[in-house]
Amino acid sequence: MLTFSSLLRALPGNVAQGMIWGIMALGLYxxxxxxxxxxxxxxGSFSTGAAVGVxxxxxxxxxxxxVIIAFLVGCIAGLITGLLHTVLKIAPILSGILTQIALYxxxxxxxxxxxxxxxxxxxxxLLLSLRDTNKSILVALLFAIALMLILYWFFxxxxxxxxxxxxxxxxxxxxxxxxxxxxxxxxxALSNGIVALGGALLAQYQxxxxxxxxxxxxxxxxxxxxxxxxxxxANKKEHNFLLxxxxxxxxxxxxxxxxxxxxxxxxxxxxxxxxxxxIVAIFLSLPHLKIxxxxxxxxxx
Amino acid sequence: MLQIKNISxxxxxxxxxxxxxxxxxxxxxxxxxxxxxxxxNGAGKSTLLNAIAGTWFVDSGQIILDEVDVTNxxxxxxxxxxxxxxxxxxxxxxxxxxxxxxxxxxxxRGAKRGLSWQIKPEEKQHFIEMLxxxxxxxxxxxxxxxxxxxxxxxxxxxxxxxxxxxxxxxLLDEHTAALDPKTAKIVLDLTEELIKKNSxxxxxxxxxxxxxxxxxxxxxxxxxxxxxxxxxxxxxxxxTINDLLELFNENGELNDSIVLS
Ligand SMILES: Nc1ncnc2c1ncn2[C@@H]1O[C@H](COP(=O)(O)OP(=O)(O)OP(=O)(O)O)[C@@H](O)[C@H]1O
Ligand SMILES: [Mg+2]
Numbered sequence: 001m002l003t004f005s006s007l008l009r010a011l012p013g014n015v016a017q018g019m020i021w022g023i024m025a026l027g028l029y030x031x032x033x034x035x036x037x038x039x040x041x042x043x044g045s046f047s048t049g050a051a052v053g054v055x056x057x058x059x060x061x062x063x064x065x066x067v068i069i070a071f072l073v074g075c076i077a078g079l080i081t082g083l084l085h086t087v088l089k090i091a092p093i094l095s096g097i098l099t100q101i102a103l104y105x106x107x108x109x110x111x112x113x114x115x116x117x118x119x120x121x122x123x124x125x126l127l128l129s130l131r132d133t134n135k136s137i138l139v140a141l142l143f144a145i146a147l148m149l150i151l152y153w154f155f156x157x158x159x160x161x162x163x164x165x166x167x168x169x170x171x172x173x174x175x176x177x178x179x180x181x182x183x184x185x186x187x188x189a190l191s192n193g194i195v196a197l198g199g200a201l202l203a204q205y206q207x208x209x210x211x212x213x214x215x216x217x218x219x220x221x222x223x224x225x226x227x228x229x230x231x232x233x234a235n236k237k238e239h240n241f242l243l244x245x246x247x248x249x250x251x252x253x254x255x256x257x258x259x260x261x262x263x264x265x266x267x268x269x270x271x272x273x274x275x276x277x278x279i280v281a282i283f284l285s286l287p288h289l290k291i292x293x294x295x296x297x298x299x300x301x
Numbered sequence: 302m303l304q305i306k307n308i309s310x311x312x313x314x315x316x317x318x319x320x321x322x323x324x325x326x327x328x329x330x331x332x333x334x335x336x337x338x339x340x341x342n343g344a345g346k347s348t349l350l351n352a353i354a355g356t357w358f359v360d361s362g363q364i365i366l367d368e369v370d371v372t373n374x375x376x377x378x379x380x381x382x383x384x385x386x387x388x389x390x391x392x393x394x395x396x397x398x399x400x401x402x403x404x405x406x407x408x409x410r411g412a413k414r415g416l417s418w419q420i421k422p423e424e425k426q427h428f429i430e431m432l433x434x435x436x437x438x439x440x441x442x443x444x445x446x447x448x449x450x451x452x453x454x455x456x457x458x459x460x461x462x463x464x465x466x467x468x469x470x471x472l473l474d475e476h477t478a479a480l481d482p483k484t485a486k487i488v489l490d491l492t493e494e495l496i497k498k499n500s501x502x503x504x505x506x507x508x509x510x511x512x513x514x515x516x517x518x519x520x521x522x523x524x525x526x527x528x529x530x531x532x533x534x535x536x537x538x539x540x541t542i543n544d545l546l547e548l549f550n551e552n553g554e555l556n557d558s559i560v561l562s
Contacts, residue, residue: 158405158414161398165406168395175354175393176462177380177411 007264012133014260015253019140020202021220022252025228026147027074027194028221029248034155035167035187040096042195042221044103045077046214049196050203051110054119057204063127067200074196075189077103082185107211116210119203126204136205143201147194148245154190155241163187195221219276220255226283227251303330303470303502308352308362310526322348323359324526330470330504334533335496337513338506339545340523341552346506349523350472353504355379366469381411384463384501386456386476393459396448400439400458403447404428407462431461435491453484457491464495471496471503478508489516510542524552 024046031039049070056066077099084095111117121129128136154160165173166183173180195217203209228251232243239247255276263269310323322345330336338346352359355376364372371379387393394403405420405428425443432440435457439450447455456476463471473492477485493516496503507513513520519533520540530548532540 154416156419157416158409158419159416161402161406161419162414164398164402165395168397169392171387171392172395173406174376175380175383175385176406176409177377178406178414179375179377 007260010260010264011257012137013130014256016128016130016133016136016140016205017202018224018253018256019137019144019249020198020205020252021256022224022249023140023144023147023201024195024198024217025221025224025248025252026144026151026245027191027198028218029225029245030151030187030191030194032222032225033167033244034164035184035191037092037167037184037188038096039078039081039188039191040093040218041077041081041099041103041188041192042096043214043217044100044107045074045192045196046199046202046217047107047209047211048077048103048110048214049074049199050209050213051107051117051199051211052196053200054117054203054209055110055112057119057124057126058117063125063204067127067197067204070200071193071197074199075193077196078188078190078192079185081192082181082188085188086181086184104211111209111211115212116208118208121207128201128205129207130205140201140205143197144249147197148242148249151245152242159186216273216276219273219280220252222284223255223276223280224248224252226280227254230283302332302367303328303353304363304365305329305353306363306365308359308364310348310352310357310359322526323352325362326527327362328521328528328531330502332502333500334519335493335501335503335517336505336519336521337517338504338521338523339508339510339513341549344523345526346523347474348526350474350504350506353379353470354383354385354472382469384410384466384468384471386459386463386471386473388475388478390452390455390459390479393462394447394455396446398447399444400432400447400450401425401428401443403458404431404462404465407465410466410468431465434494435461451484453480453488456480456484456488460488460492460495464499464501467499468501471501473503473505475506475508477512492516510545513545514540514542522548 024042028042031037052073053066053070056069057063061069081095081099084090084098085092090098108115119126121131128139130136155164162173162178163183163186165176165178166180170180173183199214202213225248228247228249231250231254232239232247259272262272262275305326305328307325307327308323309321309325312318312320312322326349338349340346351357353364355371355374359372362372363370366382369382371382385393395406401420405424408424428443429440437454437457439454439458447458450458460476477488480488489512492505495501505517518537520530520537521528522530522545529552
């Protein structure tokens with residue numbers, strides 16, 4: 001039955017989930033937007049975060065500490081991609097894919113050689129759970145805001161601005177004495193730490209960690225960033241960095257509300273990834289298509 | 302003082318594209334030398350500057366800057382001693398970052414970068430004063446993204462950034478070649494002014510023989526990875542374009558790209 005109230009009832013859950021993916025998008029923002037590095041590690045590191053978080057909790061570690069450790073393990077994943085790229089000179093995309101593939105096996109090990117591992121909210125004290133979506137939204141929001149503030153501060157520091165310079169113009173960065181390899185590794189570690197933190201939160205929210213929970217994370221994260229950019233109109237005007245970060249989180253929420261509507265309309269969810277990919281492809285190509293259109297217009301004038 | 306001792310560099314060794322770009326080149330620069338470098342396309346001028354900057358390592362020889370052997374230092378480690386302006390105005394600045402952020406990055410060239418704020422309040426005033434020297438009105442646009450500036454403005458800003466922390470050596474590789482003649486003149490005069498004011502030691506590659514004669518106290522002509530002329534002081538002042546053309550002819554190197562006017 002397509003009743004509007006059933007859509008509304010599902011809404012808080014979508015918002016909570018969207019916000020968690022928005023947190024993941026904050027991590028992706030660091031590499032994709034700031035470092036200008038297409039990092040495919042995230043599909044693996046998101047699952048790693050989920051796996052580490054859940055296994056620690058069921059082994060008695062407090063949920064908040066588990067999330068922090070998941071962050072650190074995610075940093076290591078990013079570090080490895082960074083080393084593959086900077087030390088072994090493997091291309092960015094391939095470096096990420098290699099780590100991602102390796103992480104699949106590692107994640108299975110972390111999960112005790114199982115494809116998934118449950119963490120029951122009745123047995124453990126969790127930070128968030130789909131049993132209590134309102135609390136989950138609040139917790140996810142707090143994490144998002146804290147991370148946004150930390151990123152805002154970090155990228156305003158000397159080190160953060162050196163990373164931004166590396167992403168903007170490597171030649172310039174080197175000429176200013178910036179060790180661009182170190183900057184890349186640092187940014188990749190930070191990014192994947194945040195992505196893993198998102199994974200740890202999602203696992204608690206849904207009550208289990210799955211080895212393939214991160215599959216397609218890069219596309220969802222990109223969708224969140226792109227939707228957010230469109231919503232705040234950041235592609236037109238210059239915007240405050242904090243607002244740009246916030247837009248990625250909002251983009252995640254909007255994306256999951258969109259998914260909620262698709263589910264509500266009983267559209268085939270199997271095609272969800274196909275829809276997502278098409279939408280992301282369209283938005284990624286928009287700037288290019290606009291330029292083409294303008295060139296055509298100029299040519300006819 | 303810069304001492305270059307017998308440096309050689311071969312690109313793509315042992316292949317059909319093998320190219321010996323620097324051939325056992327030696328050169329000593331005294332403090333305060335402002336050297337203009339001319340030579341035909343592919344003579345090795347950029348390669349010489351890149352060898353000093355550490356874009357890659359030389360195959361043999363030594364580069365010593367003020368008693369420090371920099372031959373085996375990475376590019377970002379040598380940056381501490383060097384100011385650089387590239388031919389491409391896009392190369393020297395970070396387009397996505399603000400003018401003041403670019404200046405702050407340059408103000409920390411070679412310094413440790415930690416977790417303190419990227420720009421100190423007292424730096425801003427200094428930046429404003431330095432930008433006023435450029436006469437481009439950039440002092441009122443501190444928070445504009447550099448990507449919005451014109452090529453000439455970016456090149457002037459790069460020049461300022463290269464000299465903000467006094468470099469032991471300033472490397473200018475055809476840094477006005479991409480600019481229109483009027484802007485090129487402004488940037489060249491600014492270059493001379495900054496070099497004089499800070500008593501810098503500088504290399505300036507140019508394809509314009511008039512500029513090569515007009516600026517600097519020393520002139521070097523390169524051909525096939527070697528220095529074929531090195532004159533300074535009074536001798537350089539007496540040099541004429543015809544002298545240079547003759548030399549080019551002798552080396553079979555007269556070349557369209559050598560701009561006369
Ligand atoms: N990175 C590189 N890889 C391969 N070959 C190179 C490289 N850099 C320079 N060369 C070659 O070395 C030779 C010297 O080049 P260089 O750029 O130093 O010339 P130049 O004197 O600066 O010339 P121009 O006036 O055209 O800028 C050329 O034959 C060039 O093709
Ligand atoms: Mg050159």
